[in-house]
Amino acid sequence: MTDLNHILLFIAAASALILLGRIIWLRNPRNHGWKIAAIIVLFVCGLGWFLAREVAGYVGGVFWALLLVLPSVAERWIDEALLALRFERARRIAIVRRTFHPWDDSPYRASVLCALELASKGRLDLALDRLATERQADSPAGRFAMALTFSLTENWEGLLQWCRGQPRVLTNPAIYTLYLRALGETGMVDKLVYEVSNHSEIPASYLALVLAFSGKESFLVSQFAGPLRRMPRERQEFWLATAELAEGRRETACARLAQLHAKTGDAVLRRSIDRRMAAADQVAQLSPSGKSLLDRLLATSSSAQDWSPDAASKPMVWALILLNLAMFGVEILFGGATNDRTLHQLGALEPDAVIFGHEYWRLLTALFLHYGVLHLAFNLYALYLLGPGLERIVGAFRFLLGYIIAGLGSSALVVILRVLDLTDADKLVGASGSVMGVIGISAGLLLRHRQTPLGGRRLRKIMLIVILQTIFDLSTPQVSLAAHLGGFMTGVAVGLFFARAGSVGCGNCAASP
Numbered sequence: 001m002t003d004l005n006h007i008l009l010f011i012a013a014a015s016a017l018i019l020l021g022r023i024i025w026l027r028n029p030r031n032h033g034w035k036i037a038a039i040i041v042l043f044v045c046g047l048g049w050f051l052a053r054e055v056a057g058y059v060g061g062v063f064w065a066l067l068l069v070l071p072s073v074a075e076r077w078i079d080e081a082l083l084a085l086r087f088e089r090a091r092r093i094a095i096v097r098r099t100f101h102p103w104d105d106s107p108y109r110a111s112v113l114c115a116l117e118l119a120s121k122g123r124l125d126l127a128l129d130r131l132a133t134e135r136q137a138d139s140p141a142g143r144f145a146m147a148l149t150f151s152l153t154e155n156w157e158g159l160l161q162w163c164r165g166q167p168r169v170l171t172n173p174a175i176y177t178l179y180l181r182a183l184g185e186t187g188m189v190d191k192l193v194y195e196v197s198n199h200s201e202i203p204a205s206y207l208a209l210v211l212a213f214s215g216k217e218s219f220l221v222s223q224f225a226g227p228l229r230r231m232p233r234e235r236q237e238f239w240l241a242t243a244e245l246a247e248g249r250r251e252t253a254c255a256r257l258a259q260l261h262a263k264t265g266d267a268v269l270r271r272s273i274d275r276r277m278a279a280a281d282q283v284a285q286l287s288p289s290g291k292s293l294l295d296r297l298l299a300t301s302s303s304a305q306d307w308s309p310d311a312a313s314k315p316m317v318w319a320l321i322l323l324n325l326a327m328f329g330v331e332i333l334f335g336g337a338t339n340d341r342t343l344h345q346l347g348a349l350e351p352d353a354v355i356f357g358h359e360y361w362r363l364l365t366a367l368f369l370h371y372g373v374l375h376l377a378f379n380l381y382a383l384y385l386l387g388p389g390l391e392r393i394v395g396a397f398r399f400l401l402g403y404i405i406a407g408l409g410s411s412a413l414v415v416i417l418r419v420l421d422l423t424d425a426d427k428l429v430g431a432s433g434s435v436m437g438v439i440g441i442s443a444g445l446l447l448r449h450r451q452t453p454l455g456g457r458r459l460r461k462i463m464l465i466v467i468l469q470t471i472f473d474l475s476t477p478q479v480s481l482a483a484h485l486g487g488f489m490t491g492v493a494v495g496l497f498f499a500r501a502g503s504v505g506c507g508n509c510a511a512s513p
Contacts, residue, residue, distance in 0.1 A: 004374060009045060009057030012064035016041040033103025037067040071101035078108050084230045087117035107144035107174040109134065119152050122267035127152060140172050147175045152268060154275050156185040177205055184213035187284030197297045204228050212239040214286055214294055215246030234264050238272065245283050254280055314388035316396040320403065321380050324431060327368045328376050338372050349411050349428040351418035363411040369429035379431040386438050393445065394498055402494045406437020409490025410483045417482050428480055433487030440488040444495015
């Protein structure tokens with residue numbers, strides 16, 4: 001079993017290299033700070049490798065966590081806090097993020113977020129004064145401050161003109177969201193649908209804007225029950241009323257808006273309500289081509305939710321996790337999870353025992369044994385991340401069937417290579433072959449839809465995972481490359497069979513235009 005130092009060194013170096021590759025490919029000046037952070041992590045990993053290999057992974061892992069992981073997670077937390085209109089929380093997280101990532105490549109400066117907090121409390125004058133100071137800087141935060149100035153004053157036409165004059169500002173996700181709303185607010189609904197449909201993976205906030213301005217209230221309700229459930233109820237009511245107006249239900253929408261205006265304490269929301277009610281008779285409608293594009297967009301976004309790891313229906317994933325934990329407990333009771341005799345008695349995969357002793361049951365039992373806590377934690381975490389989306393697509397029974405078949409394929413390839421004298425592995429345990437099988441099944445399903453933007457992009461991500469896993473296996477003698485590739489290839493075959501046999505409906509698998 002490989003040690004934590006080796007794992008951390010590989011993760012830190014590989015993550016930094018992948019990030020640098022993406023930055024070079026995108027050529028976005030906004031990523032300058034991330035480029036510096038990635039180079040620092042690579043430098044620390046390289047220096048540690050030459051000076052102190054026994055701790056290089058730990059040191060590189062610390063720099064990786066502080067310079068790359070923490071700022072990235074903090075930005076996601078800021079997005080979530082802004083969605084929930086928790087401006088004070090967002091501002092505090094922004095301060096922490098800047099401590100570990102001091103470069104000006106984020107729109108979320110604490111002072112800009114403070115302006116949002118002031119505006120929501122009715123102090124629009126103070127908010128605009130603060131934004132006036134911030135927007136003088138030629139930085140993502142300065143440009144975000146300019147966009148917020150247009151937004152808070154409900155000057156959506158001005159925002160569109162400003163964006164057209166400076167197209168580069170649309171590379172800023174925070175500004176791009178406001179730009180999409182401006183398209184809807186100014187009646188350019190066809191353009192809004194077109195813009196969002198160009199994304200291979202559609203954020204829930206983008207989709208919600210399309211649904212609201214296109215009059216798709218029922219779809220919008222499902223978003224508020226799912227990925228946008230953290231949005232405050234008052235904001236949900238506002239966007240539901242917007243959808244009702246687009247549907248032509250003017251009286252219902254105006255009644256909802258009037259009731260909301262009377263009870264809300266959010267000054268920004270009240271200004272939006274006033275504007276919406278004043279223009280209640282001037283709602284833009286989608287053209288026939290826009291409606292057709294919207295239908296395809298909704299099919300694609302429905303598929304994306306099916307593949308989401310947050311899918312609610314995942315009983316088999318949890319059952320497998322609990323079974324692996326139970327077997328680990330048995331290992332402890334019978335002598336320890338790193339005791340070779342215990343692993344032998346409980347069913348570790350020993351190729352010679354299978355070949356000469358005909359103990360074929362070891363092909364299966366080895367999939368539920370693990371060598372130590374670290375080995376167990378990595379495999380179960382991978383199963384938790386990768387399993388739920390696939391289970392929702394193929395169903396619990398087929399997921400279990402594919403998981404076991406892929407695991408058996410993983411074990412079988414190791415035995416076959418031993419017969420051919422191409423491997424010297426004498427004892428193997430772990431669920432990683434089955435986990436790689438889960439990835440393979442997903443790839444097999446997506447191969448059927450590889451020409452679509454959604455399917456193609458997911459397939460490329462899967463291949464990147466497989467390449468990284470292969471590199472890691474080759475650099476780590478204690479890890480079986482054969483077991484992982486055997487599980488993946490078997491999984492691909494299972495996925496292709498499921499797709500070809502019609503076991504998975506196209507609407508669930510990857511329904512794309």
